[in-house]
Amino acid sequence: MAIVEPPKPATHLGLPRLILLAWRGLWRELRSGALVTMFLALVIAVSAVTAVGFFTDRVDAGMRAQAAEFLAADGRVESPDSLLKWQQKASELGLTTTQTLEFPTVILAGEHTLLVSLKAVGAGYPLRGALTISTGAQQQKIQQEPREGHAWLAPRALALLDLKVGDSFQIGQKKFTVSATLQREPDVGNFLAQAAPRAMINLADIPATGLVTPASRVTHYLLLAVPSGVSTNVLQAFGKSLPADLSLERPENSQPAFKTAFDRAARFLGLAAMVAVLLAGAALMLAAQQYNRLQQDPAALMRAFGVQSRHILYLYTLRLVFLALLAAVPGIALGGLAQFGLSALLGSLLDFQLPPPSWLPVGFGVSIALVALLGFALPSLIRLQDTPPLRVLNRQLAAPPTAAVLLFGAGLLAIGLLVWLQARDAWLTTYVTGGMVISFAAFIGIVWLLLQALRRYPARGVARFGLARLARSPWSSAMQIAALTLGLTALLLLGVVRGDLVSTWQNQIPNDAPNFFAINIQPDQVPELTRFFQTNRIDDAGLVAMHRARWTSFNGKAVNADQLTGQAKRLAEREFNLSVMPEHLAADNKIVAGSWQPDAQDAGWSVEQGIAKTLQWQLGDRLTFVVNGAPVTAAITSIRTVDWNSMRPNFFVLGSAVLLPRQSAQFITSFFLPSPNVEQQKALLRAFPTLTLFDLNQILNEVRTLILRASQAVQYVFLFTLLAGLVVLLSAFAAGEAERIRETAVLRVLGASHRQIMNSLWFEFILIGLLSGLLASIAAGGLGALLALKLFDLPWALDWRIPLYGLAAGVLLAALFVPYLGRRVLALPPARSLRG
Structure with a gap:
């Protein structure tokens, strides 16, 4: 009877020992280069996310700190009617109050007239923040209203009226003295300028002007502030006591144009950073598969020495955690430095100094590193714990391959978690995750089908060797080519599509776009004004009839605004401006449903898609x-x-000519005047004193500046995408490098010449490059169209050069990689390659 020795007990490793071994192994492999690709991918991902995170955190903190100044109060109530009753109630509750009144009117100064936005402010204005005025060369900040009989005018109004501080002018029935130039109001800011320049007077002067009657269309504002020592709950209680037609506006939802613009910019920057993260994730998946192959011998050796399987899993998990923490440090540092560039590009558009960033983006950067590495890389390493110990003696034995479902599911979970952490938007997470999964799966499926077709291609010579290498492991080759395609897609988006998008965005408002609007043009003035434009060579958009109207019935039923909500209710309550259908539709209008019938016997309306x-x-x-x-x-x-x-x-809304008679219309137009244009404006107003002119130059300049800075910021963040794409390319090429070295060593043993080996490598990688370039150009064109239509709301035309750039990029990558790989293959003796 044979004596069987009991199995050797498994070696037990405690946590301190596991931590020490994991750290030593990590440091050794970083120095050897085995984990360099993973490290670079993580650093780029963390840098991109923290750069955007630091910047948006500073903007949010600054907006919260300055929020009350956006209203000049802690709360504001707006109404077309007097708010005196509610001001009295707020005062009884212990709130500090003041009122303001705003409406457009005309200033008379000698022979000059000018439409202004008049703002009358009560005692104590502003309750929060400060006004900026100047009486000479120097500006000063004050917290008080103009004195009675005095007015503060915006610099543009002074220039157009030929006025200076100390001069007089008339508003309605009362004369005023210009006592200062109004540079800035806390509840307006300079982010989006007004079309009509501001004039500010004391609220007590309004009765003397005779401009405000019960029938006047004016806007009343009640400003509220919570005094020191009074609970903010008092303001909330006051807001709840308001009737349904009034609401309390708080600082956090004021300045919607300002907030929306920066929210959209921050969201797009976040998406740009997330593209870099997702590309880094693709690089991590490829690098982890290569790392799995490299670690099968050490794992088998540990199994042979009796180390428990679960301890091997703990060891590699700890190694990944240490790698994530190690990469997070330079990533966060680079992100912190990069956010200063974003602040320089977009921070100048703000009316306040950006505060220092908080530590929240630091934690977010570490979380991104951990989630990305554990989600993308750990699934490839899980099966190392099952490496057979006999692999030490038989190299043909290997760890069981990671289940495709595990890899796919873990990557999908990691993508979803990363996008949600960045956007905190469930729908956006669904779209981005679904789009990435579908794109990557489509790449893999298309490449696999093409490889199956190529296997049946009767190739000869070096082409046969190249095709054989690709077709031998079609799924592995498909994964590598799909990852390479993702990297090329990112490069094409950065280099070509992004440039087209930015150019289209900037060209939306050309330099000669109309910068003035003229209204209150009477029908009998149309011929004379047309001659004035022609004589002075002013390029106008044509004089268009405009009718003021109210919507009263819908399909035979009376319109009841109280049954509507939100924007629909506001539209039903206000007056509409209607115009007549022109004979030919302008280029900036496009029919999406129905037909254009300006002269049809059956009169009809043409309505804009959004309002419909x-x-x-x-x-x-x-x-x-x-x-x-x-x-x-x-x-x-x-x-x-x-x-x-x-x-x-x-x-x-446009109507057929038979619906809207010309006699009841006023006319409007827009036109372009080159800058400086003060004298031309004066000449126009002297010739047509009843005309009302809106100067849009400052608005256009602000919008152009915003577009320019935002596009620069997008390009800035896409540099991280470029780097991530390059890391994907490096990972894709490196993933099969060892296998190719062994295969070419076999060919050399069988008598293949150096020239034949190089030609087979050229054929293989040019084929890979062309295939990846073609798929990447299709993906980049689709993504460009999606960004244009869904994110930028811009027209999009496919650039015919994108496929050429994609194919050229694929060939260029082959040209860069094949000589390097050829040197590696031919420098090693075949015997050493086969042993290694």
């Missing part, structure tokens, strides 16, 4: 508007999209 969606209008619906006291009813015959950036007169 808001008010749930459809083709065939019958709308009734009261125009000049008479009801006008017709059906909707077409729905249009409108490019509002054209700066031309455009309308939500």
